[in-house]
Amino acid sequence: MKFTATEVAGAFIVEPEILSDERGSFFRTFCSDTFAAQGLATTYPQCNVSTNRQRGTLRGLHFQAEPGAEVKLVRATHGRVFDVAVDLRPDSPSYLKWAAVELDAARHNAFYIPTGCAHGFLTLEDDCALFYQMSAPYTPELARGVRWDDPAFAIAWPFAPAVIGKRDAACPDFTEEVVR
Numbered sequence: 001m002k003f004t005a006t007e008v009a010g011a012f013i014v015e016p017e018i019l020s021d022e023r024g025s026f027f028r029t030f031c032s033d034t035f036a037a038q039g040l041a042t043t044y045p046q047c048n049v050s051t052n053r054q055r056g057t058l059r060g061l062h063f064q065a066e067p068g069a070e071v072k073l074v075r076a077t078h079g080r081v082f083d084v085a086v087d088l089r090p091d092s093p094s095y096l097k098w099a100a101v102e103l104d105a106a107r108h109n110a111f112y113i114p115t116g117c118a119h120g121f122l123t124l125e126d127d128c129a130l131f132y133q134m135s136a137p138y139t140p141e142l143a144r145g146v147r148w149d150d151p152a153f154a155i156a157w158p159f160a161p162a163v164i165g166k167r168d169a170a171c172p173d174f175t176e177e178v179v180r
């Protein structure tokens, strides 16, 4: 497994070692010993799937406030998405910075997003699916959001969303209150 640091402290691109032969391929997507050696979360009590019909679907930017803050290990299982993490940790060297990864089901790459970061994505083609491993259970009352086009982050999305949920589109401008 290869871990590549990004512009957000503690967020890594995770690329598996792909073993191919005449039948196809085999690769390890997660290993607690390898993740522990990298200082990354090794317990993911909940896993989620997101399916998205149309190119240009934007979901996010979401996170859970403490004490439910969660690490997300996200990968595309169908299609390609522009996947973004935004650092909302005031004490982080990359506070308010963002990192983007093109998650591609054909390349089997993943994005490790630490606690204290918001996550969102824009689908780059029709029929994209994502698989999430979450290091903490879903707690609705701790669910928070920041807006995809908030000037506080100035994320360079490849194009404007064609489909976005009402809640995501209506997130207020970022203030430090939102992370509490």
Ligand SMILES: Cc1cn([C@H]2C[C@H](O)[C@@H](COP(=O)(O)OP(=O)(O)O[C@H]3O[C@H](C)C(=O)[C@H](O)[C@H]3O)O2)c(=O)[nH]c1=O
Binding pocket: 046, 048, 050, 059, 060, 061, 062, 063, 119, 120, 121, 137, 138, 165
């Ligand atoms: C995360 C989650 C949600 N839900 C319920 C809550 C809603 O009734 C419904 C859809 O949830 P949400 O609107 O948060 O789904 P997305 O807008 O796709 O957000 C997801 O994708 C963005 C990019 C993320 O990073 C979030 O982790 C994840 O919430 O599922 C659950 O029942 N369990 C869960 O673990």
